[in-house]
Amino acid sequence: MVFIAGLLLAYANGANDNFKGVATLFGSGTARYRGALVWATVTTLAGSAVALVLANGLLAAFSGKGLVPPGVIASPAFPASVGLAAGGTVLLATRLGFPFSTTHALIGGLVGAGLVAAGDLLNLGSLTDKFLVPLLVSPLLAMALAVTLYPLVRRARRRLGVTHETCICVGQDVVATLPGNPGAAAALQSVSLTLDESANCKVRYQGAVMGISVGRLLDGLHYLSAGAVCCARGLNDTPKIAALLLAGGTIDADMALIAVGVLMAVGGLISARRVAEKMSHDIAEINPGQGLTANLITSSLVIFASKLGVPVSTTHVSCSALFGIGASTHRAHWGVIGQIALAWLITLPTGALLGAGAMAVLGR
Numbered sequence: 001m002v003f004i005a006g007l008l009l010a011y012a013n014g015a016n017d018n019f020k021g022v023a024t025l026f027g028s029g030t031a032r033y034r035g036a037l038v039w040a041t042v043t044t045l046a047g048s049a050v051a052l053v054l055a056n057g058l059l060a061a062f063s064g065k066g067l068v069p070p071g072v073i074a075s076p077a078f079p080a081s082v083g084l085a086a087g088g089t090v091l092l093a094t095r096l097g098f099p100f101s102t103t104h105a106l107i108g109g110l111v112g113a114g115l116v117a118a119g120d121l122l123n124l125g126s127l128t129d130k131f132l133v134p135l136l137v138s139p140l141l142a143m144a145l146a147v148t149l150y151p152l153v154r155r156a157r158r159r160l161g162v163t164h165e166t167c168i169c170v171g172q173d174v175v176a177t178l179p180g181n182p183g184a185a186a187a188l189q190s191v192s193l194t195l196d197e198s199a200n201c202k203v204r205y206q207g208a209v210m211g212i213s214v215g216r217l218l219d220g221l222h223y224l225s226a227g228a229v230c231c232a233r234g235l236n237d238t239p240k241i242a243a244l245l246l247a248g249g250t251i252d253a254d255m256a257l258i259a260v261g262v263l264m265a266v267g268g269l270i271s272a273r274r275v276a277e278k279m280s281h282d283i284a285e286i287n288p289g290q291g292l293t294a295n296l297i298t299s300s301l302v303i304f305a306s307k308l309g310v311p312v313s314t315t316h317v318s319c320s321a322l323f324g325i326g327a328s329t330h331r332a333h334w335g336v337i338g339q340i341a342l343a344w345l346i347t348l349p350t351g352a353l354l355g356a357g358a359m360a361v362l363g364r
Contacts, residue, residue, distance in 0.1 A: 001362070002076050005083025006245040006256075010263035012090035013102045013237055018044050018268025019276040020099060020318045021229030021298070024291025027280035030222050037272060041265050043227035047234020048261025051242075052254060054235060054307065068114040069121050077362040078117055079247035085109030085355035089347060097274035098343040101313035106240055107131050108351020113359040115352075131311055138301060138312040139320035145297045146324025153293050222288050225295035232302035233314040234261065240311065282336045283319065284326025294321040316344065
């Protein structure tokens with residue numbers, strides 16, 4: 001049961017989270033959906049592999065150590081309940097198309113299952129110090145960095161003489177049809193030109209820096225930054241889920257990390273589409289330069305936090321960076337952002353309720 005619950009959570013995590021790093025590639029038109037998805041899968045797997053070396057701190061943090069007594073952690077019912085609660089929460093979010101935080105779902109599951117299993121012995125002080133402070137600070141920091149840094153990046157681009165290309169969408173409109181005379185309909189077709197910078201057209205940059213085409217250089221950096229976000233997410237999330245398998249005593253640390261990494265990749269390949277559309281097109285309208293800035297902020301914060309063993313939500317950091325970019329460019333879709341923020345607020349209580357219910361059943 002512990003093993004199945006851990007793999008369920010790994011699959012759900014991949015379905016909801018894998019595409020978040022490459023959402024700016026898809027949203028800005030730099031890559032098509034399948035190309036972005038393949039890049040996300042490869043680089044997330046790379047992050048899971050790096051976790052074999054760098055993630056000992058997160059493995060310990062999400063085992064429940066310090067939050068509940070050792071006797072509770074040793075019971076297979078506890079990690080199974082946490083895994084089922086977090087997996088159920090994230091699968092529900094993925095079905096609805098909302099980018100949820102697996103970290104928050106895990107914490108909710110830990111608290112709910114811990115309350116049922118340990119009662120008054122649950123150490124909520126440990127919860128505040130280890131989890132809540134970094135989880136609250138990291139999205140605010142990501143948004144502040146995006147709002148502050150993007151105008152500086154834009155100013156630097158203009159000083160370097162790199163200009164914006166405005167796209168032109170060219171197509172044919174049929175202005176009328178005549179029954180029984182297909183040739184007449186063809187004759188009435190007219191060419192239409194639409195000046196646009198919407199998601200239907202790919203915004204490009206023109207110019208050169210040190211003899212290198214800015215457009216190609218930016219695309220390359222954009223791909224690398226998206227890969228860095230996915231790698232950072234794999235590094236940060238894989239040990240959180242693998243900790244459940246270790247708590248159940250079903251598998252050793254290396255095999256747990258490998259199993260979780262593979263299931264995360266499978267979940268992203270099969271079930272990422274709904275969240276991909278929400279992240280890529282519904283939060284804000286972005287171009288490649290804005291996407292690159294958001295990715296650099298996200299990857300830097302998540303990699304730094306992972307190295308320190310601090311649990312942060314890649315979902316919250318990446319979305320908040322996009323919120324900040326949208327606020328800076330005045331192209332944020334605040335209605336959608338409000339829906340996502342509301343979904344974030346219910347993650348912890350949903351995970352806690354499911355964790356408590358699962359522990360009440362499995363702990364008998």
